[in-house]
Structures are given as structure tokens and as C-alpha cells.
Amino acid sequence: MAIFLLFLLVWAVSGDEEAFIGVNIGTDLSDMPSPTQVVALLESQNVRHVRLYDADRAMLLALANTGIQVTVSVPNELLLGIGQSNATAANWVARNIISHVPATNITAIAVGSEVLTALPNAAPVLVSALKFIHSALVASNLDSQIKVSTPHSSSIILDSFPPSQAFFNRSWDPVMVPLLKFLQSTGSYLMLNVYPYYDYMQSNGVIPLDYALFRPLPPNKEAVDANTLLHYTNVFDAIVDASYFSMSYLNITNVPIVVTESGWPSKGDSSETDATVDNANTYNSNLIKHVINNTGTPKHPGIAVSTYIYELYNEDLVPGPATEQNWGLFDANGVPVYILHLTGAGTVFANDTTNQTFCVAKEGADPKMLQAALDWACGPGKVDCSPLLQGRPCYEPDNVVSHSSYAFNAYFQRMGKSIGTCDFKGVATITTTDPSHGSCVFPGSFGKNGTITNGTSLAPSSNDTNSGYPPQYFYGSGSLTTSVIIIGICVFHMATVFL
Numbered sequence: 368m369a370i371f372l373l374f375l376l377v378w379a380v381s382g383d384e385e386a387f388i389g390v391n392i393g394t395d396l397s398d399m400p401s402p403t404q405v406v407a408l409l410e411s412q413n414v415r416h417v418r419l420y421d422a423d424r425a426m427l428l429a430l431a432n433t434g435i436q437v438t439v440s441v442p443n444e445l446l447l448g449i450g451q452s453n454a455t456a457a458n459w460v461a462r463n464i465i466s467h468v469p470a471t472n473i474t475a476i477a478v479g480s481e482v483l484t485a486l487p488n489a490a491p492v493l494v495s496a497l498k499f500i501h502s503a504l505v506a507s508n509l510d511s512q513i514k515v516s517t518p519h520s521s522s523i524i525l526d527s528f529p530p531s532q533a534f535f536n537r538s539w540d541p542v543m544v545p546l547l548k549f550l551q552s553t554g555s556y557l558m559l560n561v562y563p564y565y566d567y568m569q570s571n572g573v574i575p576l577d578y579a580l581f582r583p584l585p586p587n588k589e590a591v592d593a594n595t596l597l598h599y600t601n602v603f604d605a606i607v608d609a610s611y612f613s614m615s616y617l618n619i620t621n622v623p624i625v626v627t628e629s630g631w632p633s634k635g636d637s638s639e640t641d642a643t644v645d646n647a648n649t650y651n652s653n654l655i656k657h658v659i660n661n662t663g664t665p666k667h668p669g670i671a672v673s674t675y676i677y678e679l680y681n682e683d684l685v686p687g688p689a690t691e692q693n694w695g696l697f698d699a700n701g702v703p704v705y706i707l708h709l710t711g712a713g714t715v716f717a718n719d720t721t722n723q724t725f726c727v728a729k730e731g732a733d734p735k736m737l738q739a740a741l742d743w744a745c746g747p748g749k750v751d752c753s754p755l756l757q758g759r760p761c762y763e764p765d766n767v768v769s770h771s772s773y774a775f776n777a778y779f780q781r782m783g784k785s786i787g788t789c790d791f792k793g794v795a796t797i798t799t800t801d802p803s804h805g806s807c808v809f810p811g812s813f814g815k816n817g818t819i820t821n822g823t824s825l826a827p828s829s830n831d832t833n834s835g836y837p838p839q840y841f842y843g844s845g846s847l848t849t850s851v852i853i854i855g856i857c858v859f860h861m862a863t864v865f866l
């Protein structure tokens with residue numbers, strides 16, 4: 368009976384909730400987009416949940432009236448002050464929370480970041496800080512809509528495999544026990560940062576890469592918890608379950624988990640060879656599908672484990688190895704670092720990302736063939752090639768590879784990326800890497816403001832074939848006569864391809 372009730376309680380807390388995907392917004396960029404640009408990117412990507420590392424006023428104002436749900440943070444620097452003074456906590460809440468709600472939909476306050484491992488000398492005041500912040504919310508009647516918690520590094524969990532034997536580092540019992548009781552009594556959740564990348568890196572080959580990346584494993588390679596007989600197909604689930612077991616070891620069984628950070632770096636130093644675009648894309652795409660599907664974990668199937676991806680932008684100013692600057696989904700211009708594979712995974716990041724493809728000149732293609740195809744695209748193909756003119760955004764770099772890529776892609780996008788429209792007699796190829804550069808935004812890409820550009824504009828001129836195109840489109844090799852002959856052949860061949 369007691370077990371049944373406990374089970375019910377878990378479901379009552381989170382069983383009817385839909386898991387969501389959010390993103391962390393770090394701001395250590397030399398070219399940090401303005402808050403308005405950040406919000407435009409979030410909206411174009413249909414991101415409905417964000418976590419900030421502070422309570423930046425301009426950012427909170429930009430997020431007002433967007434409906435985006437915001438977790439704000441008390442930075443570690445402020446923790447000692449807030450944890451030692453109820454009045455300081457109340458002032459912080461008045462200035463950073465009360466002045467923004469309800470226009471800005473603040474739904475949680477993360478008090479500090481990985482305090483036990485990053486700032487252990489503040490650990491003794493951590494629970495007081497949460498309680499003071501919470502009582503200020505109670506005084507303003509905001510405590511039911513704004514949850515208070517504190518993100519932990521998963522390294523506080525010891526012996527995390529098998530998950531059923533995991534426990535929080537006992538040194539922290541004096542903090543974890545009152546903390547969990549606070550989370551339980553206020554209906555809040557455990558905030559946990561989960562980085563299978565680091566577990567994989569530190570495992571010296573014990574953890575297979577596929578297991579960290581949510582790739583299917585042969586059944587004999589699946590990790591089985593001998594105590595529970597639960598099968599683990601990925602590291603993420605194993606860590607989340609290790610946290611559930613660690614909590615139940617302290618007799619807390621009804622506090623849900625929200626993963627406040629998870630991700631994979633797309634680039635690293637020479638010693639960080641698994642920080643690649645492919646691995647980052649695989650990890651984040653699989654993570655998003657796993658979370659949105661409300662899969663839950665082996666211990667709690669179907670229980671939401673909402674997760675914030677680390678992170679929105681690559682932060683070039685973060686010190687440390689190259690991975691530290693390459694956790695982002697986007698660069699400072701709002702151009703995706705890679706295109707997530709999210710078909711069928713709901714609407715978050717839906718616009719780019721599902722099928723964002725571009726058509727570019729094939730590497731090593733014959734420049735004469737490229738020139739001919741470029742002329743065809745800007746002529747009979749009716750692509751608006753005016754951005755390629757001198758002084759316009761896509762003139763530089765002034766070479767046939769770059770210009771033909773622009774024209775091929777514009778044609779491909781306008782034709783709805785239909786089969787056969789990225790061929791150009793074999794000199795074109797499809798890529799998922801956005802070829803936009805500087806102020807030259809390729810059709811089908813996401814610009815600086817996160818708005819998708821159209822591939823639909825037609826050449827301004829009449830339907831005349833290859834007339835009126837200025838000599839800027841021609842490049843050194845081959846005489847004009849040869850080019851014209853090739854154009855003629857090309858037009859013929861292309862017409863047969865496209866008809």
C-alpha cells in the first residue's frame with residue numbers, strides 16, 4: 368500500500384506533464400547579439416523555454432510578452448550575500464523578478480550554478496539562499512508560478528553505475544538533505560547538469576561512443592543494472608536514474624528532475640577528437656527526440672525529464688580548451704553551426720533545422736562548367752543574381768565557385784529543393800552547411816535576426832535568355848566565344864533535365 372501511494376505521488380508530481388526542450392543563453396561572446404536579436408532567433412526557432420545565467424534587465428524586457436518561459440539565475444557571486452540576508456534576497460527578488468512579471472513569464476529561479484563543486488565555501492548558505500528567495504516570492508504571492516532550485520553538477524553523484532547503487536557524495540548530506548526537503552515541500556524540482564560527453568571522455572574507453580550519443584546498441588552491449596534488471600541504452604538515462612536512486616537513498620521519492628544543461632561540443636583541440644559537428648548533431652538531435660517523446664527513463668518511463676540544451680550560441684570568450692567555445696547551436700550571426708535532424712520531433716527548432724539544405728558548387732568542379740551553369744542560372748534560370756554585382760553583399764569573394772554556389776542555391780530553393788534541381792550537369796551538390804558568409808545571406812538560411820530568407824524572388828528582367836547580364840559574371844579562363852558555346856549546350860541540357 369505504501370509503495371503504491373509513493374508511486375502515485377511520483378505520478379501526481381510529474382506524470383501528466385509534457386517534457387519540454389529549452390536552451391541556455393550564455394553571453395560570453397565578443398559579438399553578442401542584442402536582446403532583440405536573441406529573441407528574434409528564439410521565436411524563429413520556436414524555442415519556448417530559456418535559461419539565463421543572470422537576470423539581465425534588457426534581456427528580460429526583450430522577452431516580455433513573448434510567452435517564452437524563463438528560468439533566471441542568481442549568479443554565484445551574489446550567493447553569499449543572499450544566503451546570509453533575508454533582506455538582500457528580498458531586494459534581489461523585488462528588482463529582478465517582481466518588476467518583470469507578469470509581462471515576462473518567469474517560471475523558475477536557479478540559485479547559483481553547481482555551487483557544491485564550483486563554490487563549496489558558499490555551500491553552507493545555499494539552502495538559506497533558496498529559502499530567503501522563496502519567502503520573498505511567497506510574500507508577493509508568486510511562489511506557485513515561480514519554482515526555486517539550484518543546478519548541480521552530476522559529479523556529486525558517486526558510483527553512478529549501476530544506477531540503483533548510486534548515491535550523492537555523503538560529504539554533502541548536510542546540504543542535500545535539507546535541500547531535497549525544501550524542493551519537496553515547495554513542489555519544486557532537482558536541477559541537474561548532465562554531460563555524457565565528459566563521462567565518455569573520462570571513462571578511458573569503458574563507455575562506448577554510441578552509448579553516449581543515444582545510438583542504437585546491439586542488445587549484448589546494452590548496460591543492464593543487475594539489481595533492477597533495467598536496460599540502459601544511453602548514458603543520459605543512466606545519469607538521470609542514478610539521481611532518482613540517489614534521492615531515494617535519502618528517502619525522497621517524489622521530487623522530479625529537470626536537466627538544466629546538456630549538450631555536446633562541435634569542435635575541440637587536437638586531444639578532443641570526439642568534439643565534432645557530427646557527434647554534436649547526433650547527440651543533440653537524439654536528445655531532443657528522446658525528451659520531446661516523453662520517453663522518461665527506465666526507472667520512471669513516461670515521466671517528463673525536461674531539458675535545456677547547452678547552449679544557444681558558441682561563446683568565443685569562454686576560456687579553456689577549444690570545446691569550451693563550441694557548445695552552441697548557433698554562431699553570433701544566428702547561423703546554425705549544424706542542422707539538427709529532428710524530423711517528427713515536434714516544433715522546437717522546426718524551421719531550420721528539419722530539412723535545411725543548400726545547393727553549392729561541387730568541390731573541384733571545372734570552372735568553365737561552373738561559369739556556364741552560373742550564366743544559365745542567372746539567365747534562363749531566372750535567379751536574381753543582383754547580390755553578386757560589385758558592391759553588393761555576395762560579390763566577395765569574387766570567384767566563380769562562390770558566385771555559382773549562390774546562384775545554384777537560389778535556384779534550388781526557388782524550385783522547392785525538388786529532386787534534380789541541384790545538379791547543373793553534375794557541378795552542383797547538396798550540403799547541410801549554411802554557405803552564408805558576412806552579410807551575404809543565402810536563400811533558405813537564417814539571417815542575423817533569425818528570419819528565414821526567401822528563395823522566391825525572380826530575376827527582375829524579362830524572360831529573354833542570357834541577355835543583359837553584365838560582364839562581372841565572367842571570370843578569366845576561356846574566351847567569351849567558348850563560354851557562349853558552353854552556355855548554349857548547357858541551356859539545352861539543363862532544359863532537358865528540368866522539364
Ligand SMILES: *[C@@H]1O[C@H](CO)[C@@H](O)[C@H](O)[C@H]1NC(C)=O
Pocket residue numbers: 411717718817818819
Ligand atoms: C516557423 O514555422 C512555423 C510553423 O510551421 C511558422 O508559423 C513560422 O512562420 C515559421 N517561421 C519562419 C521564420 O519561417
Ligand SMILES: *[C@@H]1O[C@H](CO)[C@@H](O)[C@H](O)[C@H]1NC(C)=O
Pocket residue numbers: 434435436469470472474
Ligand atoms: C507562463 O507559463 C505558464 C506555464 O508555466 C503558463 O501557464 C502561463 O499561461 C504563461 N503566462 C503567460 C503570460 O504567458
Ligand SMILES: *[C@@H]1O[C@H](CO)[C@@H](O)[C@H](O)[C@H]1NC(C)=O
Pocket residue numbers: 453454457499502503506
Ligand atoms: C524573510 O522575508 C520575508 C519577506 O521577504 C518574510 O516573509 C519572512 O518572514 C522573512 N524570513 C525571515 C526568516 O526573516
Ligand SMILES: *[C@@H]1O[C@H](CO)[C@@H](O)[C@H](O)[C@H]1NC(C)=O
Pocket residue numbers: 487525536537538539
Ligand atoms: C566528496 O566531496 C568532498 C567535498 O567536496 C570531496 O573532497 C571528495 O573528493 C568527494 N568525493 C568524491 C569521491 O568525489
Ligand SMILES: *[C@@H]1O[C@H](CO)[C@@H](O)[C@H](O)[C@H]1NC(C)=O
Pocket residue numbers: 616617618
Ligand atoms: C530513510 O528511511 C529509512 C527507513 O525508514 C531509515 O532507516 C533511514 O534512516 C532514512 N534515511 C534518511 C537519510 O533519512
Ligand SMILES: *[C@@H]1O[C@H](CO)[C@@H](O)[C@H](O)[C@H]1NC(C)=O
Pocket residue numbers: 656657660661662
Ligand atoms: C518514444 O516513446 C516510445 C514509448 O512511449 C518508445 O517506444 C520509443 O522508443 C520512443 N522513441 C524515442 C525516439 O525515444
Ligand SMILES: *[C@@H]1O[C@H](CO)[C@@H](O)[C@H](O)[C@H]1NC(C)=O
Pocket residue numbers: 710721722
Ligand atoms: C523533411 O524531409 C522529410 C523527408 O525528406 C519529409 O518527409 C518532411 O516532410 C520534411 N519536413 C519538412 C518540415 O519539410
Ligand SMILES: *[C@@H]1O[C@H](CO)[C@@H](O)[C@H](O)[C@H]1NC(C)=O
Pocket residue numbers: 815816818
Ligand atoms: C535585422 O538586423 C539588422 C541589424 O543587424 C537591422 O538593420 C534590420 O533592420 C533587421 N531586420 C529585421 C527584419 O528585423
Ligand SMILES: *[C@@H]1O[C@H](CO)[C@@H](O)[C@H](O)[C@H]1NC(C)=O
Pocket residue numbers: 818819820821823
Ligand atoms: C517571401 O516571399 C513572399 C512571397 O513571395 C513574400 O510575401 C514575403 O514578404 C517574402 N519574405 C521575405 C522575408 O522576403
Ligand SMILES: *[C@@H]1O[C@H](CO)[C@@H](O)[C@H](O)[C@H]1NC(C)=O
Pocket residue numbers: 829830
Ligand atoms: C515570363 O514567363 C512566364 C511563364 O514562364 C509568363 O507567365 C510571363 O508572362 C512571362 N513574362 C514576360 C515579361 O514575358
